[in-house]
Structure formats: structure tokens, C-alpha cells
Amino acid sequence: MHETAVAQNILDTILEQANKVSARPVRAIISCGQFNALNDEVMQFAFEAAAENTPCQGMRLEIKHIPLRAKCRKCKEVFVFDVYSFACPKCKAEESDFEPDAPLLLEEIEFKNGEDS
Numbered sequence: 851m852h853e854t855a856v857a858q859n860i861l862d863t864i865l866e867q868a869n870k871v872s873a874r875p876v877r878a879i880i881s882c883g884q885f886n887a888l889n890d891e892v893m894q895f896a897f898e899a900a901a902e903n904t905p906c907q908g909m910r911l912e913i914k915h916i917p918l919r920a921k922c923r924k925c926k927e928v929f930v931f932d933v934y935s936f937a938c939p940k941c942k943a944e945e946s947d948f949e950p951d952a953p954l955l956l957e958e959i960e961f962k963n964g965e966d967s
């Protein structure tokens with residue numbers, strides 16, 4: 851499953867960072883695009899399973915979904931693509947090209963500062 855591989859990858863990165871700063875991670879924010887979108891529930895579950903018995907156990911994972919955007923061929927307006935109304939919101943042209951999809955990104959790791967790290 852896609853999420854399992856992603857969870858393992860993210861966990862590895864977080865552990866590496868945690869090691870570097872010698873602190874316990876408490877929260878992480880990841881973002882993903884639409885083509886490789888993650889299922890939140892499956893992802894949470896996969897991450898919890900992967901984090902078991904590591905310093906990441908019990909940390910919170912937040913997933914941000916970045917909408918797909920398109921660029922109008924006529925007026926070059928960039929807008930959030932909606933499959934139900936794909937015309938350009940500015941000039942109403944129905945010809946547009948997709949912008950590159952947002953990559954899967956580990957945006958932020960929050961560490962617990964102080965005492966029992």
C-alpha cells in the first residue's frame with residue numbers, strides 16, 4: 851500500500867532529525883497533492899504502526915491536501931481546478947493546462963523542548 855511506504859519514509863526522516871537535535875518529536879505536518887493523495891485514516895494508521903517502539907510513538911501527524919491547480923490557456927489565470935466546473939473563473943474559457951501537482955512533503959516537525967527528551 852502506498853501509505854505504508856510513505857509512512858515509513860516519513861518516520862525515517864523524522865527519526866533522523868530527532869537524532870540530530872536530540873529531542874523527542876511531538877507533531878509533524880505533511881502535505882500532498884492530488885495525484886498521489888494520501889488517505890488520512892490509512893496514513894494515520896500506517897504511521898502509528900511504523901512509529902511503534904520508536905521515539906515517534908504517540909506523536910501527532912497532520913496531513914494537508916494541496917488542491918490541483920490549472921492555468922488558463924487564454925488569459926493565463928491560475929486557479930484551483932474543480933472537476934465540476936473546470937472553466938476559467940476569469941474569462942470562462944474551458945481550455946487550461948494543469949500546473950505541476952504538489953509533491954509529497956514533510957513540512958514541519960515539532961519537537962518537545964526541554965526536560966524529558
Ligand SMILES: [Zn+2]
Nearest residue numbers: 922925938941
Ligand atoms: Zn481565462
